[in-house]
Amino acid sequence: MTTPTSRYPGLNLGKGHAEADNACEELVFGFWVFMMSDLILFGLLFGIYVTMLGATAGGPGPHELFEMKSAFIETMLLLTSSFTFGMASLALKYRHDKGRLVAWLVVTLLLGLAFIALELHDFSSMASKGGVPSRSGFLSAFFGLVPLHGLHVTVACLWLVALLAQIAIYGLDKGVKTGLIRLGILWHFLDIVWIGIFSLVYLGGLT
């Protein structure tokens, strides 16, 4: 099976979108670089979190605060949203099919929003058990890392809404296509960061 070639790496629009594809080359590379810079940010916060694991200062720790079930559901939501975004990319790339694209995007958006809602619920239940950042260094590190990911998801959702609005106004023009490709990279990237969070923070903490 031959893979389609493109002028730039990773997610791409393919030859069917010559003009937008050209514009994408620099935009996508630039966005990758930005993501990698962002990844360093997350990596350092992971590092800080590990160094603060013992700094519970007598306060509640992972076993008192984390719930395996909701972490699992959040993981599933995010993973599925990555898949649905992939389906949206395919609808754009091959079918140029606005209806199908919008449908998949809306599904993705709903999954993202559900993730955020569940995460907020988690935080509030943690707070009710005394798990607030001002309690200990450990909890500070947790609330420095996990909500930052949530904030990224929120921004991604906002961006998705903005892109849906742009689709409504302009249809599938160059701006929308390049935007969707970049948002796709962000979306999958956030899923990768979440793998780190559920493995290190939740599973690692609960064993």
Next chain:
Amino acid sequence: MSHFLDMLFGRLGWDALPFWTMLQDHSTLSIINGVIATAAASMVVIGALVTFGLITWFGKWRLLWSDWLTSVDHKKIGIMFIVISVVMLARAVIEASFMRAQQAVGLDGGFLTVDHFGQFFTTHGTIMVFFMAMPFLTGLINYVMPLQIGARDLSFPVMNSISLGLTAAGAAIVMISLMFAPFSTGGWSGYPPFTELAYSPDAGVDYWIWAVTLSTLSSTLSGINFAVTIYKKRSPGMHLFRMPLFCWVSLCTAILMIFGMPPLTVATALLALDRYLDFHFFTTDLGGNMMNYVNLFWAFGHPEVYILILPAFGTFSEVFSTFSGKRLYGYNTLVIATMAIAVLSFTVWLHHFFTMGQSAHVNAAFGIATMLIGIPTGVKVYDWMLTMYRGRIRMSVPLVYALGFIVLFVLGGLTGIVLANPSVDYQVHNSLFLVAHFHNMLIPGTLFGMLAGTNFWFPKAFGFRLDERWGYRAAYSWIIGFMLAFFPLYALGLLGMPRRTVTFFEPAYLPWTIAAGCGVIFILFGGFSLCVQLWRSIRERHLNRVPVGDPWDGRSLEWSISAPPPEYNYPVIPQIYSRDAFMREKDEGTPYQRPDRYQDIEMPANSAMGVVIAATGFLMAFGLTWYMWWLVIASGVVALVAIILRGFVRNTSRIISAREVQETHERWLDIVNHTPGVSRAQEQTTANRGRALPPINGASQ
């Protein structure tokens, strides 16, 4: 009513005014410090008012707005970066002279209060690193790099304008802290727990956090922009290994910005969380650990010093080869050395805190890594010397800086190797020896590099040469002043004088602090000479015009176009066949060609995003500093809406017609053809109109 005022002004009160303490406390010391602070604040206010007044008087607001502030032209943005940096340089040099004056009379007292002295060294350091050196080098790369690779602009012109806006906002925050005092007293590195709310409850540290954060974001975006531009926008035939060395250092600087800035973003953000939301990352209680901050800060701090030095290396490489009339010696080794420095710089950060308490083998590992960096740097020094060897050296102003650099930088590097040894570092840690060392790297390195670059590329940017006589005076004063001001600090450090000391009780220090104080007089004269140089150059610009654009018999592509270059840089994107592309054309006798065909050129349209981000960034930082939450929310919302709306804009480019390009280009070619060439010996005379004669009997290589 008072509740409303509290909400409106947060914790900003009358006591923030610089003369407030003086009115309450009538001691001599308080009055002296009050007068100094008030004078500084008045200078900012007067400076701002005069600038506004002059612009209004000459009716230039429209021009300023459409030709500069909203312009996304990389050349104009580069110039604006450098303007910011020069203004900030002036302030930070004045602060340095106050500190030197204080220490020259500082035996058992002096004239500055402890807090005021603390603000002096904090703002001096913060400004010099984040608002002098960073904008200067960003501006220089912005201006020169796209020209050298044959591009029309950076990859993301609007983002470039946003970078400028963020830096401007940060600089404005530092400036306004003179009017609504105080600034932080925690040093440019802002170590907690001192900078935590418990020990520094006033607004100073918050000013510092947000100013630095704005600058960091700006540099990250600039780094991404530069890296993508170099990867994607080189003209055809410009392989990576055909790029001028300045482009290579730009690439490495960009990589360091992309990966070196995030640790600082994290450090300042976590410190802000500690201060604003009662987190416990670096506090002394409840599991906080200030060592994490130190570690994060220097994980940024060490790549940062190479961000500061690499652009200077690139500039000097261009200067050495141009003013020796020779090809750069050891191009490949210089490139490899630059890359090696870039990667190694991520492996040495612990040497800033050898004394923290980790075991000897950790210290040894980082000490060895630190010494390793000396190797590629040494390679570079030899390459530069061999570039000059048997060249026809012209002692131009940039070359004087370069020679000063090469001697002083090697001396400073040697003290760096000394400091890289943990057991030695234990003796001189936090002493003036360290202060002497890093000033020894950064003044001859970064600052001389930037000044050399300014003298070198100024004629390209503005179309006339800078006055040489005052240029020499400035260069020699800086070199002599630097030696006089900082060599005594090595001795003081070895005598045991700690850094950041307002006063001391050891008479043996006094001769050295007085000598250092005298050095400042030379440096101030150097600064004065720079002003005179600029003033005279502008006044006599008609005599020194170089419209053809090649005043120094340059080698790389940027010298092949008019000075100043047109907005689109190249009427036709050049095809590159070798290194030193323009020198090759001149050797083959084919420069200044008339292209067969002109095409419409699509350039990015102006955008107000930079201004919007600058304004909202400034207001948000100011609101956060003084707890004016309404201002934070309002400016945050405006910024967010502006960014979202920007996504809806579709007309982001404009077309320059082929006819216009042709007319401009042919007019310039006419000038070129009517301009007599000038030999290298006469390049400092008024005969130099920017067309270099090929050297007689093949002296070029």
Next chain:
Amino acid sequence: MTKRTLSAEQENERQYELRTYILGYGLALILTLIPFALAAWGSLSRMTLWWVIGACALVQIVVHFRFFLHVTLAKNKREDLQLILFTALILIIMVGGTLWIMFNLYSRMMPSIMP
């Protein structure tokens, strides 16, 4: 915009990409379920469990890069790979160095804080 009819070649490409997404989703699901199941019901020792979780996470990250972000080893797609690998190197240096330094410090100065 109306629905396009695809050429046979394009349809092949589309099928291929669709399969990669489905495969990626499946692999990611498995790699998520294994550690969750082991953590919830397994009876492995803590150390082994950590290793399994870590290994699954690393593999899953590779899966995401390969199947969702389409980062491959193909010749014409090297610059992104270089970028990612360089980032990984910097991450290892910075985060690994941080952990080495801080835990060394803890072991000497405040052993009580070691997790």
